[in-house]
Amino acid sequence: MRITAAVTAELVAHAREEAPNECCGLLLERAGEIVAGVRARNAHASPSRYLVHPEDHFGAIRRARREGLTLAGAYHSHPRSPAQPSATDVAEAHDPELLYVIVALNDGSGWRVPDLRAWRLAKGSARAVLLSITP
Ligand SMILES: [Zn+2]
Numbered sequence: 065m066r067i068t069a070a071v072t073a074e075l076v077a078h079a080r081e082e083a084p085n086e087c088c089g090l091l092l093e094r095a096g097e098i099v100a101g102v103r104a105r106n107a108h109a110s111p112s113r114y115l116v117h118p119e120d121h122f123g124a125i126r127r128a129r130r131e132g133l134t135l136a137g138a139y140h141s142h143p144r145s146p147a148q149p150s151a152t153d154v155a156e157a158h159d160p161e162l163l164y165v166i167v168a169l170n171d172g173s174g175w176r177v178p179d180l181r182a183w184r185l186a187k188g189s190a191r192a193v194l195l196s197i198t199p
Contacts, residue, residue: 065136065163065182066198067091067098074101076178079141079167082106086141088114090124091165093136097198098163101139102127113152114140137163137182144170147181149190157185163193 071091078087078101085106092100104120116138128135142150147168149157157164168179182193 065093065098065193066096066196067165067180069197069199071098071101072180072197075139075141075165075167075180076169078103079143079169079178082141083143083169084111085109086111086114086143087167088116088138088140090116090121090138091136091163092124092128092131092133094133098136100127100131100133106140111143112150135162137165139165139167141167141169146170147179149183149185154185154188154190160184160186165195 078089088106089104090102091098092102102124105117107115107117125135145168147166149164149166153164164183164185166181166183180195182195184191184193
């Protein structure tokens with residue numbers, strides 16, 4: 065899956081603004097490229113979990129229809145942990161077709177930050193998906 069540099073920057077900016085809580089939102093795609101990140105409220109307002117507010121979820125679907133885009137998936141941030149799905153992320157993922165992008169901000173343990181990783185989550189397991197950033 066491709067993602068534009070502008071969307072990547074927007075996701076990182078959103079993650080930083082919401083820290084120490086997790087941010088979340090939806091990702092809109094055209095022809096295999098994520099071209100928009102739509103911010104959503106985190107209904108849990110928590111530093112360790114997220115729930116895309118249902119109104120914002122529907123809003124993103126409406127925007128996708130309006131603009132001829134497809135809902136590709138969701139993103140959220142991990143303010144203090146790596147860009148790997150938590151056990152809760154895996155347990156709560158309900159759609160194997162959706163892409164789950166995680167933005168990690170933690171700079172305490174030597175890995176590259178900010179770090180963006182994409183996953184498909186299904187049946188209790190996580191599979192990494194290559195994200196290539198396009199101009
Ligand atoms: Zn998570």
